[in-house]
Every structure is written in C-alpha cells, then in structure tokens.
Amino acid sequence: MNFSEDQVLALAPDDASRKAGSALASPGKWVSKGINELALWGECQGSGSKPYQTQIDLQSIAFKCSCPSRKFPCKHGIGLLLLNSRQPALFTDSTAPDWVSDWIGKRQEKAIQKEAAPAKPVDEAAQAKRQQAREESIEQGINELLTWMKDLVRNGLLSLPEKGPAFMEEISRRMIDAKAPGLANQLRLLSRINLYQEGWQSLFLEQLARIYLIARGFQNRETVNPLLKEDLSSAVGITISQEELKQQAGITDQWLVIGKQLQEEDQITTDRTWLYGLQSGKYALVLQFIVRGQGLQFSLSTGMVLQAELVYFPSSAPLRALIKSQQPIREKPPIKGFSGWKEQLQYRAARFANLPFQLETPALVHQVRPVQYQGAWWLQDQENHLMPLPTNYPSLWKLLALSGGSPLDLAIVQKDDRVEPLSAFYQQELISL
Structure with missing residues (x-):
C-alpha cells in the first residue's frame, strides 16, 4: 500500500516522534532498505557500531525495531515509512534478509496457531455463578445511584457548582466498587460539564437522564429484546470476550x-x-x-x-x-454519503429509535461548508440547513483553510446536537482534521 505523508505522520505516537521521524526520512540515514508485498525494512545508522534494524509488516501495519525506544512506532519506523512514501523508487531490493523474513514468518505462524488453537473448556457452572454475583453487585450499586440521583433532583441543581468535583467523584468510585465501570464513565462525563457556562443545566439534565435510562433499563433487562439487553450490559460495563466474538x-x-x-x-x-x-x-x-x-x-x-x-x-x-x-489495498471505489443534514439526521433518528442512549453517530456528509452565524461556527449544507460545530473546535482553522469558503465532503461524528469533523476530502485525498 502507498501511504501519503499525512497518513505516515498520523501513525506517530507524539509530536517528538513526528519531528524525529521526519529527520530520518533521508536516503543517507539508511545503510540498506527494501520492500516486498509482505514487509518494508531498512537499517538505520545510529550512534552505535551496529545500525538499527527497522521492519514493518505491511499486511497488518505492525512495526519492530532493534532500537531501545519504547514508543510504537519509533522514530525509525516513522522515518522509514516516510522515506518510502516520498521516494518509493529508492526501494529496489525485494529479497528480505533473514531478520525480516524470520519476524514475518513468526507473526504468520503465531496467527495460524491462534486460529487453530482448541478452545479452552469452560466451567459453565462457575461462569454462571460469577456472572450472577457480579450482576447482584451491579444491582446494589444501581440502587444507590438511583437514590443519589433522586436526592440530587429533589434538592435542585443550582447548588451543584458549590459542591466541587468530590461530589461527583464519590458516586463514580462507588460504581467502580460495584463492578459497573460503564456507569462510572457516564458519571465522569457528567462531572466534566462546565457548571459555569450558560445553559449548563440542560446539558447536565440530558446526561443525567441518559444515566437514569441505562440504570433503569438494566434493572428491567429481562423484559427487553436480547440485543438491547446486550447494549444495557455493555453500557454498565459488562464486556463480551473478544476471542469468543472472533469465532x-x-x-x-x-x-x-x-x-x-x-x-x-x-x-x-x-x-x-x-x-x-x-x-x-x-x-x-x-x-x-x-x-x-x-x-x-x-x-x-x-x-x-x-x-x-x-x-x-x-x-x-x-x-x-x-x-x-x-x-x-491500493484502490478505493467511489465514496457514498448523505446528501445533507436532513438525510443524516433521519439516519441518526433511526439508530436512536433502537438505542436511545447511544452517544455518538458517525457519518459521511457531502458538500457542507463552515459558516459563521450569530457569533458561532456552523456547517451549512446545500439546502442551507445548519449544524453547530463544538465550542472551541480545535481544528477549525485547518477546516477553514481546506474549505476556502467552498463546500467539502466531510466525515463527522455527531454527539448530542453538535457535529465534530474528523476528516475532509480534498483533491481526492482524505485529510485528517
């Protein structure tokens, strides 16, 4: 696969790795370099007597390097991939050295063994007992949470700013003790609401209602359809085995x-x-x-x-x-998406009808442009419908630079009533925002 420079830099774990990796994207830094359909590799001369051996699995986009860095990918991996994206003609060697073919072979062998490994026998009685004990613990935690929420509403919300962060942290920790980390995460979202901004009460009540819906839904999980029951279990923090899911x-x-x-x-x-x-x-x-x-x-x-x-x-x-x-893969077919906000909101509404406490909805939306209206930034579609950007959206200036006042095709995530652009199609490339 041919990576663009932006795609390579997006793989870096931090800004320091991007800067250091960019400095290594020079032919003079590499003693050897090669590529085939399975791997990309190179030897980078460092401060020691032996060059660092850097290799990239192109099938699963995994990195390995003999340098002592604990970052993944390290600067050598970023530099090698960046050099290949800029000057692919330099990589003429297609015969992988032993240290590359051995690594790729072990990765393939491990994947095959993992698929072929027989499933471990499950003690269903013990598993059911553990699950029952956890659900009872969650039920107790939910009872306390509902009492806390009722007291909160009875006493009114206006005194909340005076209570400080400890007020929220205590009930969140109680959900962790009750083995309901999903509810703890929902409460953390509640605690992050700025209680000194205009209209915070509406945001607070909306999130509080979402938590109440999950808690009461879990209490009544036996009366709903099996898939919604799975959603409720996931929302409180009961996870499904990924190995089981892969089967x-x-x-x-x-x-x-x-x-x-x-x-x-x-x-x-x-x-x-x-x-x-x-x-x-x-x-x-x-x-x-x-x-x-x-x-x-x-x-x-x-x-x-x-x-x-x-x-x-x-x-x-x-x-x-x-x-x-x-x-x-190298080629991509035409991209489909929603023609505007009306179509996108119909899609979101249909999902909410099935799962009313889902937080985020992704979408591809065609031909929208950033506009300023009443002191805030919005995205306007071809029918002049508007959707608000998040307050202090960090990539606003990059979005404005790409748009230049013209409409763009965007990938967005909607949360509540606001949409956050993730990336934009520009000159047939998808640019991260």
Whole structure:
C-alpha cells in the first residue's frame, strides 16, 4: 500500500516522534532498505557500531525495531515509512534478509496457531455463578445511584457548582466498587460539564437522564429484546470476550479509515478508529486501549483502505467492532454519503429509535461548508440547513483553510446536537482534521 505523508505522520505516537521521524526520512540515514508485498525494512545508522534494524509488516501495519525506544512506532519506523512514501523508487531490493523474513514468518505462524488453537473448556457452572454475583453487585450499586440521583433532583441543581468535583467523584468510585465501570464513565462525563457556562443545566439534565435510562433499563433487562439487553450490559460495563466474538462470522468489505481520536486518561490511551464500509455503507468504531510503554496491536491512519473482515459487538444499533482479519489495498471505489443534514439526521433518528442512549453517530456528509452565524461556527449544507460545530473546535482553522469558503465532503461524528469533523476530502485525498 502507498501511504501519503499525512497518513505516515498520523501513525506517530507524539509530536517528538513526528519531528524525529521526519529527520530520518533521508536516503543517507539508511545503510540498506527494501520492500516486498509482505514487509518494508531498512537499517538505520545510529550512534552505535551496529545500525538499527527497522521492519514493518505491511499486511497488518505492525512495526519492530532493534532500537531501545519504547514508543510504537519509533522514530525509525516513522522515518522509514516516510522515506518510502516520498521516494518509493529508492526501494529496489525485494529479497528480505533473514531478520525480516524470520519476524514475518513468526507473526504468520503465531496467527495460524491462534486460529487453530482448541478452545479452552469452560466451567459453565462457575461462569454462571460469577456472572450472577457480579450482576447482584451491579444491582446494589444501581440502587444507590438511583437514590443519589433522586436526592440530587429533589434538592435542585443550582447548588451543584458549590459542591466541587468530590461530589461527583464519590458516586463514580462507588460504581467502580460495584463492578459497573460503564456507569462510572457516564458519571465522569457528567462531572466534566462546565457548571459555569450558560445553559449548563440542560446539558447536565440530558446526561443525567441518559444515566437514569441505562440504570433503569438494566434493572428491567429481562423484559427487553436480547440485543438491547446486550447494549444495557455493555453500557454498565459488562464486556463480551473478544476471542469468543472472533469465532463469529463478520462482514467483509473495503473499509475506509475516516478518522481517529486519541484520549489519554490515567496512563491509558484510548485509540478510537472510525471506519466506513465502501460496499456495505456501514460505519464501525474500533477501540484499542494502550497502557503507557506498550504498542498498538495494529496501526491505522486516516485515509487508509483495508480489505478486512469486521465483527460487530452484539447491539440493537451495531457500531463498535473488532477487526478479525485485514490487509491494506491500493484502490478505493467511489465514496457514498448523505446528501445533507436532513438525510443524516433521519439516519441518526433511526439508530436512536433502537438505542436511545447511544452517544455518538458517525457519518459521511457531502458538500457542507463552515459558516459563521450569530457569533458561532456552523456547517451549512446545500439546502442551507445548519449544524453547530463544538465550542472551541480545535481544528477549525485547518477546516477553514481546506474549505476556502467552498463546500467539502466531510466525515463527522455527531454527539448530542453538535457535529465534530474528523476528516475532509480534498483533491481526492482524505485529510485528517
């Protein structure tokens, strides 16, 4: 696959790696370099007597380097991939050295063994007992949460700014103790609302209502359809085994990476990758959780197209998925999307009818442009309908520069009543925002 320079730099873990990797994207830095359909490799002369051996698995976009860096990918991986994207004609050697072919062979062998490994026997009685104990713990936590919420509403919201962050942190920690981390995360979203901004009460009540809906729904989970029951379990924090999920048949398609979002909290980075199926028209969210010092299972950047099989987590409005198998491809077919905000909102409403507490909805929307109206920035479609951008949207100036006053095709994520652009199509390339 041919990577653009922006796609390569988007793979870097931080700005320092981007800068250092860019400095290494020079032919003089590399003692050897080569590429074939499986791997890209090179030897970079560092300060030591032996050059660093850098290699990239092109089938699953994985990196390895003999340097001591704990970043993934390291600056050598970024530099090598960047050099290949700029000057592919320099990579004339297609015969992989032993240190590359051995690594690729071990990765392939490990993947085959993982698929062929017999499933471990499950003690169903013990599993059911553990599940019952956890659900009872969650039920107790939910009872306390509902009492807390009722007291909050009875006493009124106006005194909330005086209570300070500890007021929210205490009930959030209680949900962790009750083995309901999903509810704890929802409460953290509640605590992040700025209680000194205009109209905070509406935002607070909307999130409070979402938490109440999840809590009461979980209490009544036996009365809803099986897929909504899975949604409620996931919302409170009961996860499904990914290995078990991979045994299920998925959807094979050409998946376009339409955006990435990184969020770091408590030394854990959440990598959120948004995908769009070019044939199926389906959207997907792939999550990776990275502990500091560890690398990504796979590295994807905005604009890449994968021939991949995705398996969705069970849901009444499927969105989160895992990648069962993948390989990058070169060509991409025409991109479909919504003609404007009316069509996009109809799609969002249909999803909410199935899953009313879903927070985010991705979409591709054609021909919208940023405009200023009543002191705020909006996205205007061809029928002059407006959707607001988030307050203090960080990539506003990049969006304005790409648009230049003209409409663009955008990949967006809508949360509540606002839309956040993830990427923009510009001169037949998908540019990350």
